[in-house]
Amino acid sequence: MSETPFSSAPHAAGILLRDVTKQFPGQDRPAVDSLSMEIAAGDMVMLVGPSGCGKTTTLKMINRLIEPTSGQILLGGDDISEVDADRLRRGIGYVIQAGGLFPHMTVAANIAVVPSMLGWDKARTAQRINELLELVSLDPARYRDRYPKELSGGQQQRVGVARALAADPPVLLMDEPFGAVDPIVRERLQDELLSIHANLHKTVVFVTHDFDEAVRLGDRIAVFAEGGHLVQYDTPERILTHPANDFVRQFIGSGAGLKQLGLARVKGVPALPVVSGAAGGASRDLLARTLSAGQDAAAVVDGSGRPLAWLSVAELDGLSRLPAQRSPQLPVVTHDDTLAEALNSVLLSDGGAVLVTNADGRLAGRLDAPLILQAVRTLRLENNREQESGMSSETGRP
Ligand SMILES: Nc1ncnc2c1ncn2[C@@H]1O[C@H](COP(=O)(O)OP(=O)(O)O)[C@@H](O)[C@H]1O
Ligand SMILES: [Mg+2]
Incomplete structure (x- = not known):
């Protein structure tokens, strides 16, 4: 029996949003207005934009914590509105700020939430807990029986990631997961996420308001403005070298050249x-x-x-x-x-x-x-040439 709702792709699944709108009752404007975007299977896509622009709403529509007012969302080719919501969520890891751990449950119990819903036996669950704690660099013997309050912020966040990965979901949604930890710990968590992503090839949708974090982690960055309006959707390199307009330029801030140094590899x-x-x-x-x-x-x-x-x-x-x-x-x-x-x-x-x-x-x-x-200068020139030959796109995929 398949444990996730996606028949075809066990490791990663693509996500397609078609004209998705969310109008909350009593609000004069939609939180998300006719959003269309495609997230390729296995990509890590960063949703960035100012507070209130609809990032969280977009993310929660993907796991049906919020139902869209109109439009369609496909996950691995399946219309998610036709999949049972609980079943859908078992196939989607969800990480929020501070890990969102249950305070009255141990680390092990927190990680075991989805496996126990799936009816895994004790031995399999215990083995998976150890595996996941090691994956997020926490010694299982030391940490599995602790309660969240006995962990640092960074450790709680790691457990949050472990819990989201428990049932090996093809998709991981992360909503400002590293927002509450200090910059040094944040950088380590980012490195770990990059290595997890490189090894596990999940589709990751990651919300942040920190453009530097988006550049560091993203295969692609979606820059949102008010109303879930997609201003630019492209690779970090192309957004840095060719911001679509002043809004994006402002969001990048000064030092686009320096950011490129942080992106290119030796x-x-x-x-x-x-x-x-x-x-x-x-x-x-x-x-x-x-x-x-x-x-x-x-x-x-x-x-x-x-x-x-x-x-x-x-x-x-x-x-x-x-x-x-x-x-x-x-x-x-x-x-x-x-x-x-x-x-x-x-x-x-x-x-x-x-x-x-x-x-x-x-x-x-x-x-x-x-x-x-x-x-770095050569990189900019190459990006310019690609731009001139029409390889870049301002919204949507090329
Ligand atoms: N449950 C809700 N009821 C009414 N309005 C909401 C609700 N959730 C979010 N909003 C509104 O929708 C807009 C987008 O919010 P949100 O998606 O949380 O933005 P972001 O995550 O980008 O900061 C905001 O104007 C917010 O006030
Ligand atoms: Mg938010």
Whole structure:
């Protein structure tokens, strides 16, 4: 028997809103007015916009906590108004601010809510609770029997995410889930959500009023104005480089270029070559190769090609053997770091550059500030060309 209402796609399901309107009784204008948008299966889509513009209403219409006045919502191809609401909600994880945990129930009991509705046996439920707590980086032995008030805000939020994922729903709705935690914890939770999303391929609809959060997390961003009016729906890159109008521009705020640095990854930039020598080797040989390559520094790598040190010509000249210990201050970024992180490391490094490692930790080259800035300029140009050749769209999908 299928436990979710969506027959075709067990891991993710697309969502289609067709001309959806919600008029609350006694309000002079609709909260959401003829909204049409398509959310592709497996995408993480961010709904951003000022307070009161209809984000929460839109989200709650997807899990039928609010019924639309008119229009249609399809989930995995099925019209949700034809699916039993309880059954629908079992297939949709829902996370709200502060986790929305039941205060009188332990962490384990909170996570077990949907599995017990689905009639899972004790062993299966217990195993799932452990699995999920590990997924959200909480030690099951330590946390499963605690009550929400015995957890920090960030931990409560993690349990909220675990609970929403309990029955492996194809869709996850998140309404300002990280709004109540401090910026450092928020960033960690965002990183964890990104890695969960990369592994589980759920369709995620995420409401936030924080544009930076939208840029960090979203495959696509939907910028809403009053009345659930979709002003622009596009990738973060294109919204940053081509805001549809002044409303979006204002929402992005200043520093669109800096935000792009936070978006682009190191692996997108061809690194400069670095001369390297193996740990324990003769420093004289590396010095000679460094000078003949016209470089003023060289890297020392271990047996697996991982960087250990980065030595100037003067430092090489003062050594006989290349060190086998990793220098504590080694400026190094990996392929998956953002250009913002790379630029930060460059600015903090003595030599004005960072080493780059690829996915398996091997030395791939180096980056300096001019190269990073050039990469951002190139990105803007590429986006411009795409725009000119008509690949971008202001609303809806291209
Ligand atoms: N249950 C309700 N009854 C009446 N008006 C509501 C209700 N829920 C929301 N609204 C109104 O609908 C509009 C959109 O609200 P909401 O979707 O919560 O906005 P957002 O999440 O973007 O801040 C607001 O004007 C709000 O006051
Ligand atoms: Mg809201």
